Amino acid sequence: MFRPLELYIGLRYTRAKRRNQFISFISAVSIVCISISVIALITVMSVMNGFDYQMKTRILGAISHATISGIGQSIEDWPRALQIAKANPHVRGAAPYVEIQALLQGRAPAAAMARGIDPRLEPSVVDIGQHMVHGKLDELTPGNWNIVLGQDLATQLGVSVGDQVVMAVPEFRATPFGGMPRMRGFHVVGTFSMGMEQFDSGLALINIQDAEKLNSQSGPSGIRLKLDDLLNARPVARELADKLGQIYQVQTWEQTNANLFSAISMEKKVMGIILSLIILVAVINLVSMLMMLVTDKQADIAILRTLGATPRSVMGMFMVQGLLVGLVGIGFGVSLGSLLSWRLPGIVKWVEHVFHVQFLSPDVYYITEVPSRLEWHDVGWVAAVTFAFSLLATLYPAWRASRTQPAQALRYE
Structure with a gap:
């Protein structure tokens, strides 16, 4: 050869x-x-x-692929924004939310991000419901003042399902004793574990209507979106920003966690x-x-x-x-x-x-x-x-x- x-x-x-x-x-x-x-x-x-x-x-299991927010504290005409977002062929789910920086008090105090959600729409955006350790997101019914805590956050507070925590938000109101923060008691109905310290020790979920009442808001802070492909976040954000107008702001997961x-x-x-x-x-x-x-x-x-x-x-x-x-x-x-x-x-x-x-x-x-x-x-x-x-x-x-x-x-x- x-x-x-x-x-x-x-x-x-x-x-x-x-x-x-x-x-x-x-x-x-x-x-x-x-x-x-x-x-x-x-x-x-x-x-x-x-x-x-x-x-x-x-991270995307808890924050969504893209977020529509307003210039002020709450988003204006959010049903219209929600309808425009759902009309995009790349959007697989959309859900409004309210975010509040809060101080929680159980047997011990702990600071956390309180997120008001709609339990019916939330599973279409993030998968926190799949990581529940105790309870279900469906128990966050409006008017009952229920709360779901991250597993580590519940440990820091020294509470478990069935206990009560007090939430204080940084919005002061005038009283005969001076300025006092808004405070409200919540019943712990569940805990979740995402496997990330950022969320397990710093995130609490409540019903969106309860969050609006507690924070004196007339609407949600924004709308979170889930896309068919996270790599489509940038073009979808540009397209939605053009359709929604300048009073809205669209951020992608890359911008939120760019660093x-x-x-x-x-x-x-x-x-x-x-x-x-x-x-x-x-x-x-x-x-x-x-x-x-x-x-x-x-x-x-x-x-x-x-x-x-x-x-x-x-x-x-x-x-x-x-x-x-x-x-x-x-x-x-x-x-x-x-x-x-x-x-x-x-x-x-x-x-x-x-x-x-x-x-x-x-x-x-x-x-x-x-x-x-x-x-x-x-x-x-x-x-x-x-x-x-x-x-x-x-x-x-x-x-x-x-x-x-x-x-x-x-x-x-």
Whole structure:
């Protein structure tokens, strides 16, 4: 079977001979180093993707994809705005809301965001109802002054289902004793757990009519929207802003949490660059191996040159061996890195259970479990970068081999 001369000789040089066992050992070390670097880069990129996905999923599970709000405290003519929003083909759900910064008092005090919702429309916008630990959102009936608390918030207040909490809002009213904040007692009818400290310890849900009465509002603070695809948030926001007019403001989830998601994206890019440099360091072993091979094969190169091999052919022979080492390292690295990324959450849980440690504390991080999300375009990017580094590493040793002078190389043979 015909094979190109460069490929045939390059593959033959990869076989271990009695006098170049050390070169074969260096080749094995190069493969191992490249594989470890690829495994590290794929795993880290998968963890960063996991953090990004979990943050988006959990945050959007509580805040919605887009929000329509007014210039003042409440939104004007909100039924019209709600109708226009629902008419958009990308809008899958819309629900009005009222938000109040409040101080809650149970057995202990705690500050929280009190959100007035319509229990009938809320499930079409967010999935808090799917994360209920006790009770249901349907129990938030108007006039009964019921409240649903985040699980951690209930713990801070020292209350449970059936207890009562007092809510104070920062709207002072004149009394014979001076200015007093508005206060109202609520019955705890449920708790929820979103898995994010931001919401579990800082969010309380009440009926929207009760919130309007408590905050002396004539309408909701805004309308929250759920879209068919969160990536459509920007064009949908622009379209709705044009139809609603200047008295309305439309914000997307990207604008509301721009700093957070920008930080995650920047961290992913920085980690990718840093670990790419680690791959470059690993490829230096490949340069050393090829330089030693060129020195060891001086006589063979000279004989090939006298038989008519061109400098380009000699260069191709050594590039074949360098690229073969790089491809084997990439193959092992991609396979093991993908497997590790796939099984990483389970491995981390096992380590935490065996050694009784917790890598992500809920008091510090949004997410309490190490996530991992393997994306194949990242795997392809890692493989391409590693292959490019391997190709660059072969150029100088192969060029040195092509510059070998037959007469000088064979003088002492």
